[in-house]
Amino acid sequence: MLRFATRTTQDLLDLLVLSAAFWMAFLLRFELELSLPILKRAMFGWPYVVGFEYFVLVSLGVTRFAWRYIGLREITRLLVAISLASFVFVVLRIVTEATLEVFPYSIYAMLPLGVIAINYTFAFMGVAGLRVLRRLFGERQAQIRHTSKTHTPAVPTILIGAGEAGVIVAKEIRGNPGLGIQAVGFVDDDRAKLGSVIHGLTVLGTTADLGVLAEEHGAEQALITIANAGGGTIRNLVRACEAAGLPAKIIPGIFELLDGRVNLQRIRDVSVEDLLGRQAVELDNAGVSRFLTGKNVLVTGAGGSIGSELCRQVAHFEPASLILVERSEFHLYSIHRTLLAEHPDLTITPVICDVGDAARVERIFEQEKPDVVFHAAAHKHVPMMELNPGEAVKNNVFGTLCVAEAAERHHAEAFVMVSTDKAVNPTSIMGATKRVAEIVIQALDSRSDTKFVAVRFGNVLGSTGSVIPLFKEQIAAGGPVTVTHPEMVRYFMTIPEAAQLVMQSAAMGAGGEIFVLDMGEPVRIVDLARDLIRLSGFEPEVDIAIEFVGTRPGEKLFEELGFNAEKMDKTVHPKIFVGKLASHTWDEVLGGLEVLEQVQESCDRQVVRRALKEVVPEMLEPKAEAATGEVRPSRSALEPARLESSVA
Incomplete structure (x- = not known):
């Protein structure tokens, strides 16, 4: 009525x-x-x-x-x-x-x-x-x-960036008072826009004027509204906001604004992931869908950082069933509960299993008959594997062999192994065992109807055992933040990005390839530590100390993504390259496996290293790097060229 x-x-x-x-x-x-x-x-x-x-x-x-x-x-x-x-x-x-x-x-x-x-x-x-x-x-x-309900006034906010994304954000703020944001104006470094009015908001000045403008207009925070800002740009904007005394906020997935999709409820503080400036992955959804939709998909290490994200991403493509293989009861319970809540109509089978248990793996494959296998189970912590060398061989080599042979016996369509940049000219036991696993699946591909591929990438932000959670713990405890070496650099990508590119690589592969993901620019770890300290509201070396402790056993100062002997070719996806090494014969692989089988129970690091060296002759001895507080010019300026030459 x-x-x-x-x-x-x-x-x-x-x-x-x-x-x-x-x-x-x-x-x-x-x-x-x-x-x-x-x-x-x-x-x-x-x-x-x-x-x-x-x-x-x-x-x-x-x-x-x-x-x-x-x-x-x-x-x-x-x-x-x-x-x-x-x-x-x-x-x-x-x-x-x-x-x-x-x-x-x-x-x-x-x-x-x-x-x-x-x-x-x-x-x-x-x-x-x-x-x-x-x-x-x-x-x-x-x-x-809104004001009467919350009894709190809207926060006066300066919008940084008066481009297309900024216009959309300004419009959304005006139409949604419930956001609790009072936009006072824009700042933009394009001087041609100065003084212009956009949705009732004036472009007040440039980022260099933030401090003065914040005082004049009573701004209490700044919101970054630049859709295509790289990590360096965001880092500079955060520092400008800090100098002006303004907390910097950002919208996750702000690239979606250009498609008209905007969710300002997700505004949050700038994170270290934002500073890396990793762009969203564009998937070939049709190709990935053909690879996964209606298939029985099995994921090992399903409770881990990469494995659990793979499960989430795979579930969106509506497989016939999703089999979660994980040896940690708690982690299996967590991912199973999450997937049931998000995909109640999907058939999900949680299985507690150690990938090295051949009898258990065989029963799983007999019962579930997987079409696609994502093998993400592995020991990945470099110093820990130096202390437990036999376990690295047992899990990373023979665990991979166990699952791969089961996939072959039961005629799975594809087997996809998650590898690492530490497999390139490895200095660590962990990296060498992953390289052996690559050799194994390449040899299996040459004799099998199952398609075997490996996907190699660097460090993943926020994964268990990675540097970011460690730094956060140390900052919360008041420091010091421990960094191994001032010139230590690593490649990083986000967990969702890694999982999506693994799926894309698997869908593209014909068999026998080792795919290498574009990791972008390498990041100096000490810079990452400083950024994280600043984002936590402290000043490096003033509020929180940084302590250099020296490299640990098996660590390199920098990681590589490809061998010089590899011919790295571009694929149809701009973030994925492929290198085909001359694969080993199965008889050669068997000989190497027999050597490693003798040392898989060993706790002697040198014994295991010598055995791995027989199978991976390019394995190098780690160089002990002394800790020093002096920050010399980073290798990061050199490494991008090294990467580009290997993937061109």
């Missing part, structure tokens, strides 16, 4: 405004003096003109637009409707004048051209003005309701 009453009221208001526009047009055209003949013509034409105009508005859907959310698109449709009605009046005026001698009374249907022009202007302004006033009133009421 309320909706009917609202709609009826709106229709009556439209008719009233159109009538007022009609009479104002006659009055202005004849200078407020209407003779009796002119008044008769006006009285005769009034219902027909207003009725036809309203008919056109209804026909073009203008009356169905919600007044509360009127925007440029709706205003444009209104302009088209009023223009169309006025065009018909002009045509009718010309036709009527030509037939006036035959039909003298048709003069009452003949509107003066001046009346038509004035009526056109007033009708458009009046109908549009009604809707704009309703929107302004609604936004004001929403702001009052």
Whole structure:
């Protein structure tokens, strides 16, 4: 009933405004003096003109637009409707004048051209003005309701970036007072925009003026609204905000703004992931869908950082079933519960299993008959594997062999192994065991109908045992933050990015490839530590100390992504390269496995290293790097060129 009453009221208001526009047009055209003949013509034409105009508005859907959310698109449709009605009046005026001698009374249907022009202007302004006033009133009421509910005023905020994304954010903030943001203006380093007004917000100055502008306008925070900002740009903006005394905020997935999708409820503090500037992955959804949809997909290490994200990503492609293989009860329970909540209609089978347990693995493959296997189970902590060398061989080599041979025996379509950049010219036991695993699956591919591929990438931000959680713990404890060496550099990517590119590589592979993911620019660990300290609200070396402790056993100062002997070719995906090494024969691999089988129970690091060296002759001895507080020029300027030459 309320909706009917609202709609009826709106229709009556439209008719009233159109009538007022009609009479104002006659009055202005004849200078407020209407003779009796002119008044008769006006009285005769009034219902027909207003009725036809309203008919056109209804026909073009203008009356169905919600007044509360009127925007440029709706205003444009209104302009088209009023223009169309006025065009018909002009045509009718010309036709009527030509037939006036035959039909003298048709003069009452003949509107003066001046009346038509004035009526056109007033009708458009009046109908549009009604809707704009309703929107302004609604936004004001929403702001009052939000303030009364929360009892907290909106936070005065400077928007950084007056580009396309900034325009969308400004519009969303104006239309959603519940966000608790009061935008006071833009800053933008494009001086051509200075002084311009966007959605009622002025471009106040550049980022260099942040401090002064914040004080002048009472800003209490800054929101980064640049959709394609790289990590270096965000880092500079965060430092500018710190210098101005403003907390810096960002919107996760801000690249989506350019598609018109915006969720400002997700505004949060800038994180270390933002500073790396990793761009969103563009998947070949059709290709990945052909690879996964309707298939039985098995993921080993399903409770780990990469394994659990692989499970989440795979689930979106609607496999016939998803088998979670994990030896940690708690981690298996966690990912199983998460997937059940997100995908209640998907068949999900949680299985507790050690990948080295051949009998258990065999039973799983017999029962579940997986079509695609993602092998993410592995020991990955470099120093820990130096202390437990036999376990690295047992899990990373023979665990991989166990699952891979089961996939072959049960005719799985594809087996995808998650590898690491530490497998390249390895200095660590962990890296060497992963290189052996690559050799094993390449040899299996040469004799099997199953497609075997490996995907190699560097460090993953926030994964268990990685440097980011360690730094956060140390900062929370008041420091010091421990860094192995001032020149230590690593490649990083986010967990979702890694999982998506693993799926994409698997869908592209023909078998036998070692895919190498584009890790971007290497990051100096000491810079990462400083950024994380600043993002936590402290000043490096003032509030939180950084201590250099020296490299640990098996560590390199920098990691490589490809062998010089590899021919790294581009693929159809810009972030994925492929290198085909000359694969070993299965007899050669068996010989190496026999050597390693003798040492898988050994705790002697040197014994295990010698055995691995027989299978991986490119394995290097780690160089002990002394800790030093002196920060010399980073290798990061050199390593990108090294990477580019290997993947060109």
